[in-house]
Amino acid sequence: YKGPERKDPAEDPWKNEPARHPALVARSNNPCNAETPGPVVAANLITSNDIFYVRNHLPVPPEPKDPARWQLSVGGEEARSTSLTLEDLKTKFKKTTVTAAVECAGNRRNEMKTVKPVRGLDWDTGAIGNANWSGVKLRDVLLHAGVDPDVCDSLDGPRHVHFLGADSDPLTGNVYAASIPIELAMASNKDVLLAYEMNGEPLSRDHGAPLRVVVPGVVGARSVKWVTQIVTSREESDSHWQQHDYKGFSPSVDWNNVDWSSAPAIQEAPVTSAITAPSANTQVEQGTTTIPVRGYAWSGGGRDIVRVDVSADGGATWQGTQLHKVPGQKPGRAWAWTLWEAEVILPTPPADSKGPQQVCLVCKATDASYNTQPDSVAGVWNLRGVVNNAWHRVGISVGN
Amino acid sequence: YKGPERKDPAEDPWKNEPARHPALVARSNNPCNAETPGPVVAANLITSNDIFYVRNHLPVPPEPKDPARWQLSVGGEEARSTSLTLEDLKTKFKKTTVTAAVECAGNRRNEMKTVKPVRGLDWDTGAIGNANWSGVKLRDVLLHAGVDPDVCDSLDGPRHVHFLGADSDPLTGNVYAASIPIELAMASNKDVLLAYEMNGEPLSRDHGAPLRVVVPGVVGARSVKWVTQIVTSREESDSHWQQHDYKGFSPSVDWNNVDWSSAPAIQEAPVTSAITAPSANTQVEQGTTTIPVRGYAWSGGGRDIVRVDVSADGGATWQGTQLHKVPGQKPGRAWAWTLWEAEVILPTPPADSKGPQQVCLVCKATDASYNTQPDSVAGVWNLRGVVNNAWHRVGISVGN
Ligand SMILES: [Mo]
Ligand SMILES: [Mo]
Numbered sequence: 001y002k003g004p005e006r007k008d009p010a011e012d013p014w015k016n017e018p019a020r021h022p023a024l025v026a027r028s029n030n031p032c033n034a035e036t037p038g039p040v041v042a043a044n045l046i047t048s049n050d051i052f053y054v055r056n057h058l059p060v061p062p063e064p065k066d067p068a069r070w071q072l073s074v075g076g077e078e079a080r081s082t083s084l085t086l087e088d089l090k091t092k093f094k095k096t097t098v099t100a101a102v103e104c105a106g107n108r109r110n111e112m113k114t115v116k117p118v119r120g121l122d123w124d125t126g127a128i129g130n131a132n133w134s135g136v137k138l139r140d141v142l143l144h145a146g147v148d149p150d151v152c153d154s155l156d157g158p159r160h161v162h163f164l165g166a167d168s169d170p171l172t173g174n175v176y177a178a179s180i181p182i183e184l185a186m187a188s189n190k191d192v193l194l195a196y197e198m199n200g201e202p203l204s205r206d207h208g209a210p211l212r213v214v215v216p217g218v219v220g221a222r223s224v225k226w227v228t229q230i231v232t233s234r235e236e237s238d239s240h241w242q243q244h245d246y247k248g249f250s251p252s253v254d255w256n257n258v259d260w261s262s263a264p265a266i267q268e269a270p271v272t273s274a275i276t277a278p279s280a281n282t283q284v285e286q287g288t289t290t291i292p293v294r295g296y297a298w299s300g301g302g303r304d305i306v307r308v309d310v311s312a313d314g315g316a317t318w319q320g321t322q323l324h325k326v327p328g329q330k331p332g333r334a335w336a337w338t339l340w341e342a343e344v345i346l347p348t349p350p351a352d353s354k355g356p357q358q359v360c361l362v363c364k365a366t367d368a369s370y371n372t373q374p375d376s377v378a379g380v381w382n383l384r385g386v387v388n389n390a391w392h393r394v395g396i397s398v399g400n
Numbered sequence: 401y402k403g404p405e406r407k408d409p410a411e412d413p414w415k416n417e418p419a420r421h422p423a424l425v426a427r428s429n430n431p432c433n434a435e436t437p438g439p440v441v442a443a444n445l446i447t448s449n450d451i452f453y454v455r456n457h458l459p460v461p462p463e464p465k466d467p468a469r470w471q472l473s474v475g476g477e478e479a480r481s482t483s484l485t486l487e488d489l490k491t492k493f494k495k496t497t498v499t500a501a502v503e504c505a506g507n508r509r510n511e512m513k514t515v516k517p518v519r520g521l522d523w524d525t526g527a528i529g530n531a532n533w534s535g536v537k538l539r540d541v542l543l544h545a546g547v548d549p550d551v552c553d554s555l556d557g558p559r560h561v562h563f564l565g566a567d568s569d570p571l572t573g574n575v576y577a578a579s580i581p582i583e584l585a586m587a588s589n590k591d592v593l594l595a596y597e598m599n600g601e602p603l604s605r606d607h608g609a610p611l612r613v614v615v616p617g618v619v620g621a622r623s624v625k626w627v628t629q630i631v632t633s634r635e636e637s638d639s640h641w642q643q644h645d646y647k648g649f650s651p652s653v654d655w656n657n658v659d660w661s662s663a664p665a666i667q668e669a670p671v672t673s674a675i676t677a678p679s680a681n682t683q684v685e686q687g688t689t690t691i692p693v694r695g696y697a698w699s700g701g702g703r704d705i706v707r708v709d710v711s712a713d714g715g716a717t718w719q720g721t722q723l724h725k726v727p728g729q730k731p732g733r734a735w736a737w738t739l740w741e742a743e744v745i746l747p748t749p750p751a752d753s754k755g756p757q758q759v760c761l762v763c764k765a766t767d768a769s770y771n772t773q774p775d776s777v778a779g780v781w782n783l784r785g786v787v788n789n790a791w792h793r794v795g796i797s798v799g800n
Contacts, residue, residue: 152589159731181731181732183589183731183732189552189583248707248766248770249707250707250709250718250720251709251717251718252709252717252718252719252720263706263707264706264768266770267768267769268703268768268769268770269769269770270769270770270771270772271771300769301701301703301769303668303701306663306664307648307649307650307663309650309651309652315778315779317651317652318650318651318652319652320650320652331559331581331583332581332583364779366648368664368667368668369667369668369669369670369700369701369771370648370666370668370669370670370787370789371670371671371769371771371789372670372774372779372780373774374772374773374774374775375774375775375776375779376775378715379715379764379772379775379791380772387770389770389771391779
């Protein structure tokens with residue numbers, strides 16, 4: 001698929017980027033990739049729009065010149081070609097609000113390079129946020145386009161739903177694209193949205209104005225921003241981001257022997273958690289016996305977080321934490337993250353200790369399927385540095 | 401709930417136990433708990449009925465005296481009290497066959513005691529099997545009993561479906577019971593069955609004759625055998641096995657401070673795998689450079705296994721494996737296990753090595769949500785020794 005208009009090659013494709021909040025921590029400039037700063041990321045159950053992490057693959061597309069004439073096209077196999085304006089979406093379909101975390105598959109990639117080099121943006125723990133997304137259910141739009149409600153029962157019908165963005169590569173004209181399984185798109189309880197509002201405001205340019213996909217419980221790469229085309233198909237998206245990126249491999253696979261077709265595209269995210277306070281290398285006063293520790297936890301597939309354990313001795317012993325949840329989530333549809341905190345008891349320093357005591361704080365979460373995080377980054381290392389969900393470790397020191 | 405008939409206290413409650421295959425490895429006799437022997441457990445994609453592990457909590461109930469008069473009672477909140485004979489189930493409902501693994505939540509408990517003592521049967525890797533289960537969908541039976549197909553949308557309707565077995569405690573008369581969320585019971589794509597056949601044969605006494613529940617993707621404890629009553633309810637089952645067993649806790653929780661109400665009953669199982677050959681302590685000849693390694697992998701919730709990694713150096717480096725799958729599983733409904741095998745390259749012994757070389761084989765699986773197994777048993781240790789899904793390790797030696 002090509003974007004609708006090729007740019008003049010002499011034109012700077014980055015000249016129309018929107019302004020960003022200065023507190024965002026840039027990981028790349030063109031395209032903009034910037035994360036919520038560590039101490040802020042889990043400060044509130046709902047992440048403010050202006051400090052929500054930005055993960056762009058391409059230049060931000062221009063705003064529609066005439067918003068009233070903006071159109072979403074829906075079509076594909078066993079679907080009727082349909083065009084919908086934003087007004088159509090807002091008036092012909094039921095408005096739904098879903099609280100959902102969106103996490104970049106590369107969140108926490110920076111820990112992976114301590115094992116072996118990886119390629120990708122050097123995200124710390126802030127490529128995740130939690131927002132109230134409002135819009136219409138993708139299911140309703142697909143039904144409106146004539147997709148059979150029992151399409152999933154058919155073995156020879158379409159198996160995937162593709163999303164195409166308005167953001168295009170300035171050199172090739174290729175637009176960002178991804179797909180999800182049709183079971184997910186059509187499920188009435190999976191809450192896949194075509195969202196036009198984020199926390200009660202129209203989407204900003206960085207977050208996909210005027211319309212984006214939000215696939216709850218799935219890595220951010222499938223929640224396509226600036227969506228303009230939705231296509232049902234027997235085939236998975238053949239986009240770079242579906243076929244040659246956002247896949248996980250064994251630690252033994254490297255760039256010389258990787259077979260991209262051997263691994264499935266990442267959809268549901270695994271269980272994860274991170275410590276957002278204190279920051280790494282924090283120094284606390286000699287004699288401190290307890291410190292407040294806090295962070296977030298989340299799991300894909302709507303699986304709720306049932307427990308977060310925290311350790312002040314590198315994982316040898318564990319302490320409990322208090323969980324804070326978005327109220328009103330339905331069973332099996334826990335799309336929001338869980339925040340957690342604990343007043344953590346520090347280990348007693350040895351009587352003969354000299355100099356600062358090094359303390360390794362660790363957290364790990366367990367979800368409703370009793371999946372829990374793997375202990376080491378080495379075991380989940382992969383060449384592209386995705387879905388790092390190892391125990392999260394933060395080193396601090398006590399005394400001086 | 402009480403069983404229908406209290407036994408004469410003078411009568412031996414164990415005198416009517418069925419005969420069992422001599423190859424089964426007993427972990428307790430009364431009640432019978434016996435596992436499939438290691439080398440056999442993953443020998444075939446389908447486990448034979450006679451060597452399928454047996455996990456009984458109570459004496460095996462007597463066979464119905466008059467099978468034609470055996471009845472299943474269905475009722476509860478927002479359901480019509482209904483009785484169904486086996487003939488009713490076989491003739492009034494569509495027969496469905498589902499290939500599903502059933503795994504005891506205590507499988508691989510024996511590794512946990514290497515960390516700290518645990519209470520429970522000392523299962524090795526054989527408390528799991530994979531069979532073709534035939535019967536009727538629980539959903540269809542609930543609809544037949546008048547349960548609203550949209551019951552899950554209602555916030556004040558029944559939230560759970562209880563299963564009561566005919567097996568009762570000889571002292572208290574309490575029957576085995578458990579419940580599952582009504583979302584699972586009513587979902588058309590979750591394939592919860594009331595099964596009367598196992599691998600094409602009527603259920604044997606040990607496996608729940610004449611009727612059992614099979615909840616695919618969920619720990620075995622909810623797949624109630626000898627089921628005679630199904631009850632919808634706003635409340636979860638208050639049975640011992642739902643409220644005071646089959647729950648997971650942090651390694652820091654012990655029998656002095658456990659609060660059973662603080663953890664949810666285990667339903668979906670986490671991703672797991674095990675090496676079934678070679679056996680622990682196998683000695684292979686000096687000079688051997690590769691050995692065949694095989695085992696099983698499985699994950700709850702219908703999440704397929706996408707990869708199994710195996711290591712011959714304790715997890716420092718990993719090798720790929722070949723996966724063997726039951727054909728025809730539907731997307732997101734991978735209820736069967738996956739078998740795997742590899743010809744594993746052994747580490748080169750150091751030139752100056754004397755005596756046998758100790759080799760630690762390890763396996764770990766990744767599922768479709770990119771959840772993977774935690775590295776250490778210590779991190780998932782819990783007082784009841786359930787859902788141990790740490791990397792599985794088998795020590796062998798090369799040479800002598
Ligand atoms: Mo991403
Ligand atoms: Mo069990």
